[in-house]
Amino acid sequence: MSRGDGNGEGGSQRHAPEQLALIRETVRERKERQPRAKPRTWRGAEMAERLPVARVLVDKGLVHLDRYFDYAVPAAMDEEAQPGVRVRVRFGAGEREGRREGGGLINGFIVERRADTDFTGRLAPIAQVLSPEPVLTPQLLQLCRAVADRYAGSLADVVQLAVPPRRAKAEKQPSQRRPAKPPVPEPGGWERYPDGPAFLRALAEKAAPRAVWTALPGPGGWADELARAMATTLATGRGALAVLPDGKSAARVDAALTALVGEGQHVLLTADAGPEPRYRRWLAVSRGAVRAVVGTRAAMFAPVRRLGLAAIWEDGDSSHSEERAPQPHAREVLLQRAVTEQAAFLLGAHSCTVEAAQLVESGFARPLAADRDTVRAVMPRVRTAAEGDEGRDPAARSARLPSLAWRTAREALVRGPVLVQVPRRGYVPRLVCERCREPARCTHCSGPLEAAGEGTALRCGWCAREVPQWRCPMCSGTRLRGSVIGARRTAEELGRAFPSVPIRTSGGAHVLESVPDRPALVVATPGAEPVPEGEAGYAAALLLDGWALLSRPDLRSGEEALRRWLGAASLVRPQGEGGSVVVVAEESMRPVQALVRWDPAGHALRELADRAELGFPPVSRMAAVTGSPEAVAGLLAAAGDAGLPEEAQVLGPVPLPVPEPGRPRNPGDPPPGELWERALVRVPRGSGAALAAALKTAQVGRLTRREGPIAHVRIDPLDIG
DNA sequence: AGCACGCCGACT
DNA sequence: GTCGGCGTGCTC
Numbered sequence: 155m156s157r158g159d160g161n162g163e164g165g166s167q168r169h170a171p172e173q174l175a176l177i178r179e180t181v182r183e184r185k186e187r188q189p190r191a192k193p194r195t196w197r198g199a200e201m202a203e204r205l206p207v208a209r210v211l212v213d214k215g216l217v218h219l220d221r222y223f224d225y226a227v228p229a230a231m232d233e234e235a236q237p238g239v240r241v242r243v244r245f246g247a248g249e250r251e252g253r254r255e256g257g258g259l260i261n262g263f264i265v266e267r268r269a270d271t272d273f274t275g276r277l278a279p280i281a282q283v284l285s286p287e288p289v290l291t292p293q294l295l296q297l298c299r300a301v302a303d304r305y306a307g308s309l310a311d312v313v314q315l316a317v318p319p320r321r322a323k324a325e326k327q328p329s330q331r332r333p334a335k336p337p338v339p340e341p342g343g344w345e346r347y348p349d350g351p352a353f354l355r356a357l358a359e360k361a362a363p364r365a366v367w368t369a370l371p372g373p374g375g376w377a378d379e380l381a382r383a384m385a386t387t388l389a390t391g392r393g394a395l396a397v398l399p400d401g402k403s404a405a406r407v408d409a410a411l412t413a414l415v416g417e418g419q420h421v422l423l424t425a426d427a428g429p430e431p432r433y434r435r436w437l438a439v440s441r442g443a444v445r446a447v448v449g450t451r452a453a454m455f456a457p458v459r460r461l462g463l464a465a466i467w468e469d470g471d472s473s474h475s476e477e478r479a480p481q482p483h484a485r486e487v488l489l490q491r492a493v494t495e496q497a498a499f500l501l502g503a504h505s506c507t508v509e510a511a512q513l514v515e516s517g518f519a520r521p522l523a524a525d526r527d528t529v530r531a532v533m534p535r536v537r538t539a540a541e542g543d544e545g546r547d548p549a550a551r552s553a554r555l556p557s558l559a560w561r562t563a564r565e566a567l568v569r570g571p572v573l574v575q576v577p578r579r580g581y582v583p584r585l586v587c588e589r590c591r592e593p594a595r596c597t598h599c600s601g602p603l604e605a606a607g608e609g610t611a612l613r614c615g616w617c618a619r620e621v622p623q624w625r626c627p628m629c630s631g632t633r634l635r636g637s638v639i640g641a642r643r644t645a646e647e648l649g650r651a652f653p654s655v656p657i658r659t660s661g662g663a664h665v666l667e668s669v670p671d672r673p674a675l676v677v678a679t680p681g682a683e684p685v686p687e688g689e690a691g692y693a694a695a696l697l698l699d700g701w702a703l704l705s706r707p708d709l710r711s712g713e714e715a716l717r718r719w720l721g722a723a724s725l726v727r728p729q730g731e732g733g734s735v736v737v738v739a740e741e742s743m744r745p746v747q748a749l750v751r752w753d754p755a756g757h758a759l760r761e762l763a764d765r766a767e768l769g770f771p772p773v774s775r776m777a778a779v780t781g782s783p784e785a786v787a788g789l790l791a792a793a794g795d796a797g798l799p800e801e802a803q804v805l806g807p808v809p810l811p812v813p814e815p816g817r818p819r820n821p822g823d824p825p826p827g828e829l830w831e832r833a834l835v836r837v838p839r840g841s842g843a844a845l846a847a848a849l850k851t852a853q854v855g856r857l858t859r860r861e862g863p864i865a866h867v868r869i870d871p872l873d874i875g
Numbered sequence: 876a877g878c879a880c881g882c883c884g885a886c887t
Numbered sequence: 888g889t890c891g892g893c894g895t896g897c898t899c
Contacts, residue, residue: 210899216876223899246877246898258877273899857876860895 199279202232205267208280211290212245213261215311215479217850218857220302223262224271226279235280237264238288238295240320242281263290263313287325289317289440293495294457300490305869306777306846306853307480315478316455324434329443336415338389343379346370347524350379357386357463357498364492364519366510367502368755371533371724373691376502377403380465381410383500384446388419392462392497393445397454397484399471401426402667407467408448415446423449423456451476454484454491464488465500470507470710470717471681472872479821481868485509504724504754505717508710508765509772511758523755533752534695534726534733537562538741541701549651559696559736560651566694567655567673569732571686573695574648574677575722576661577702585612586705589631594624599805600768605634616834616874618808648675660684680718683725691727693734700739700746709770709874716745716757723749769803775842776874777849780810780822780832781865789865790833792852799841799848807833822866834874845869 209222225243227235235241242259259281271277290298290313298312305312338358344350347367356363369376384394384407398404401424408422421435421444438444440457447456451474466474466488474484485501492499499519501510513519539556550560563572585594585603594603594612601616603624612621612634625632649657652675660666661679669676669684676684676692680699686692703715719737727733739746748757766773779786786807810823810830824830837845849867857864 207899212898214876214898219876219898225899243899246879271899275899277899858896 200229201279202227202229202235204232205269207268207271207277208235208241208264209266209268210241210243210262210280211265211295211309211313212243213263213310213314214245215308215314216857217308218854220308220310220854222265224268224273224277226277227267228279231280231283234283234286235264235267236286236288237266237292238290239264239286240284240289242284244278244281263317265290265295285320285322285325287320287437287440289320291440291457294455296494297455297487297491300494301482301487302480303843303850304486304490304846305480305482306850306867307482311479312482315452315476315482318433318436318452319429321430321433324430324437327434329434329438329441330418332443332445333416333418335391336385336388336419339382339385339414342382343370343375344382346528347522349520349522353500353522354383354386357383358390360390360392360462362462362492362496362498364499364513365501365522366506366514366519366755367500367522368506368524369502369504369724370524370529371504371720371726371728371752373685373725374406374689376467376504377406378410378413380407380467380500380502381414383463383465384411384420384448385414387462387498388415388446390462392460393447393458394420394463394465395447395449395453395456395458395461395488395491396465396467397449397451397474397488398467399450399473401450403467404448404450411446411448418444420444420446420448423447423453425450425452451484454482454487461491461495461497463498463500464492464495465502468503468505468717468721469501469510470503470505470713475872477820481821481870483870486870489513503717504720505713506754506758507713507717508758508762511755511762512772514755515759515762521755529752531730532728534723534735535729536723536735536737536750536752538746538750539736539738540740541738555648555651555696555698556736556738559698559738562694562734562736563652563675563696566692566732566734567652567675568693569673570671570690570693570727571669571674571676573683573692573722573725574675575680575683575695575697575699575718576677577679577699585634587626587629587631588633589626589629592626592628594626594634596621597627600770601805603634613808615808616805618806648677658684678722681721683722685725690731691733692725693727693732695722695726695735697722697735697737697739700737704739704743704745709765712743712745713758713761715739716748716754719745719749720752720754769836771870771874772839774836774838775845775869776837776871777835777845778822778832778868778871778874779807779835779849779865780824780830780868782828782863783807783831785863785865786831786833788856788862789849789852789867790835792856792861793835793848796848796851796855797844798835799837799844801838801841802845802848803836805834805836807831822868834871842869 206227208225208227210225241262243262245260298316302309302312341351341354344354353363353365387394404424411420439447442459447453447458466485469485476482514521539558547557550557566572596614598619599617601614603612604615612624656674659677661682665682666684668687671686671688671690697719723735726735779789810832846869
C-alpha cells in the first residue's frame with residue numbers, strides 16, 4: 155500500500171492466504187461498504203500527502219506486544235504528527251461490517267514517519283495528536299530499547315519510566331533559554347586526589363574519561379567535587395547528569411552546582427518537587443534549554459543533550475534500583491549511556507561496590523582515590539569493640555554498650571554530637587559457623603543454607619538440596635548460629651547511661667536532615683544519619699549494628715555493612731580533631747578490617763575475587779524466574795528452546811518464602827495465599843544479552859500461545875542469598 | 876490483557 | 888432457523 159488512506163482494497167487482498175478467502179472478503183467489502191456512504195470515522199478523511207504512515211509505539215507494557223504498529227496519518231494532523239510526539243490511537247479493535255470499531259483509545263508515541271507500511275491490512279488512522287512536543291527523541295528511544303533488551307523487558311515499560319506523564323500547563327510555557335557557558339571551575343577538592351586534576355582536565359578537553367572515585371571522608375566535600383566535575387563538563391558546552399540515591403543528597407549537589415555556575419544551567423529532578431514542576435524541568439532538558447541534571451534515579455533517563463558526563467553517587471544504595479518493570483539499575487543505565495553517547499562516566503562513593511571494582515578490574519574505568527597519607531589525615535580513629543564486652547562499668551552495662559564504646563561516647567560528648575548507628579528492624583539473620591562465623595553455604599552451588607524450621611534438616615536456599623550434616627569448610631566446626639537481631643531498645647537505654655545529654659533519633663518515618671553542632675546523642679538507623687551543622691562533623695560515632703548488618707542472608711551483606719559504616723564514619727571529624735569511631739563487631743571480619751583501615755576499594759576487590767571463584771554476579775550474570783511451580787517450569791523449558799546459552803546453569807527452583815503480611819509487595823513477590831517458586835539462571839559474563847533475549851522470547855511465546863500461568867523474570871536479582 | 880470471531884448445543 | 892456458550896487468535 156503506497157498510501158495509507160485505508161480505502162484501498164489492495165492491502166487486505168494482496169497477502170490473502172487463499173483464493174476463497176480473498177473472494178469472500180472482496181464480496182463482503184463491496185456489498186457492505188457501498189451502502190454506508192457517510193461513515194463518521196476516518197474513512198472519508200484525507201490522509202497526509204507525504205509520509206502518510208506513522209509507526210507508533212503503543213503504551214502497553216505487554217511483552218508480546220513489544221513491537222511497533224503502523225497507523226495512517228490524517229492530513230489534518232500531518233504537521234503535528236512528528237516522530238516523538240504523544241498520540242492516541244484505537245487499539246485492539248476487530249473489524250465488523252467493514253469498518254473499525256470498538257477497541258479502546260490508548261496512548262502511544264510516534265517513532266517514525268514513513269512512506270509505506272509492511273502491514274497487509276488496512277491502517278487505522280491516528281485518533282489524536284496529544285501534543286506536538288517531541289518527547290520521545292530518537293536518542294531516548296534508542297536508550298529505552300537498549301535498557302529493555304538488557305532487562306528482558308518491553309520497550310513500552312521502559313518508555314513509561316523514561317518519559318514523565320504529560321502536564322499540559324507545563325508544555326504551554328516556553329522554557330527559558332540557557333545562559334552562556336560557565337567558565338571552567340577550579341579543581342577545588344579534587345586536588346586531594348593524585349589523578350583528580352587530570353580527570354577534570356580530560357573533561358575540559360571534551361574527552362570521555364571513566365573513573366571509579368573513592369571519595370574521602372568528610373560531610374561536605376563530595377557534593378562539591380561532584381558539582382565541579384559537572385561544571386567542568388558544562389564549560390565545554392556539553393551536558394552533564396548526576397544521579398543520587400535520595401532527594402537530600404541531590405539537593406546538596408544541586409546547591410553546590412548553583413554555587414559554581416549560578417542559576418539556569420541545571421535542574422533538580424526529584425519526586426518531591428511535585429509532578430508539574432518536575433515535568434516543566436524535564437521539558438527544559440528535553441528542549442535543550444538546560445544542559446545539566448541533578449536528580450534521583452528516574453533522572454537516569456533525562457534526555458540531556460550532548461551528554462558529556464554521566465555520574466552516579468553511592469551506587470550501592472538500593473534506591474538506585476528501579477522498582478517498576480523491568481527494574482533497571484541507575485548504574486547500568488548510566489554505563490549504557492556513557493558508552494552509546496560517548497560521555498565520561500563517574501561513579502563516586504565513600505564505599506565501593508563489587509560492580510564498581512569490576513569496572514576498574516576490567517579496565518573500563520580508572521580508580522580515582524587519594525593517597526593513604528591523605529586518607530589517614532582526614533579519617534577518624536576507628537576501633538573495634540567485642541559484643542558483650544561491657545566491662546565492670548555499671549553505666550555501660552545498663553546501656554548494654556561495650557565499655558570502649560561507652561568511654562568513647564562519654565569523652566566525645568564534651569566536644570560535640572555523637573552519632574549512634576543502631577540496626578533497623580526486619581533484618582533476617584543468616585546461618586553462620588558458630589566457631590569461626592563463616593557463612594554456611596551449599597557445597598553444590600554455594601547458595602546460602604537455611605533451616606526450614608526447628609529441628610529440620612538444613613536446605614540450600616538456591617538449589618533446595620538438603621544438607622543433613624553440615625561441616626564448616628574453614629574450621630571443621632559442626633554447630634551453626636543464627637545471629638540475634640539487634641535490639642532497638644539500645645536507643646532508649648542510652649538515655650539512662652547518659653542522663654544529662656539530649657537524645658535525638660532519626661530513622662523510619664522521622665528522618666532528621668541535620669543536627670546542631672552541640673553535644674547530643676544522635677541515634678539513627680543506617681541511611682538516616684543527620685548531617686551535623688557546620689563543617690565540623692560528629693565528635694564520635696558508635697556503630698552498634700554490626701551483627702545485624704553482617705548476618706543478613708544476602709550476598710552483599712559485607713559490602714552493605716561496610717557501606718553503612720563508612721556512610722556514618724564519613725560524618726565524623728578527622729582523627730587529628732578528636733574524631734573517633736567504635737564499631738561493635740568481630741575484629742577479624744573482612745568488612746570490619748576494611749573499615750579500620752578505611753579501604754573500601756580493597757574490600758570490594760577481595761569480594762570480587764570471591765565472587766569470581768564462586769561464580770556469583772557480577773562475575774556471572776543472573777536472572778531470577780519466579781511464579782507458580784508450573785509457570786517457572788514452563789518458562790524455563792521455553793527458554794531452553796529459545797536459545798538459552800549452552801553454559802547457562804539453572805539453580806533451583808526452590809519454594810519462595812511467603813512475604814510478611816502488611817509489607818508492600820514488589821513485582822515478583824507471590825500474591826497472598828499462593829505458593830511460588832524461584833529459579834535462578836546463571837550465565838557467564840558476556841552471555842547476559844543472550845540470557846535476557848532467551849527469557850524474553852520464552853515469555854513472549856508462552857504469552858501468545860497462552861501456555862499456563864505467567865512467570866516473573868528479573869535480571870540482576872538483588873536478594874540472591 | 877481485552878475483545879471479537881467461530882463453531883457447537885437448547886430454544887422458539 | 889436463531890441465540891449464545893466459551894475456546895482461539897489478533898491487536899496497525
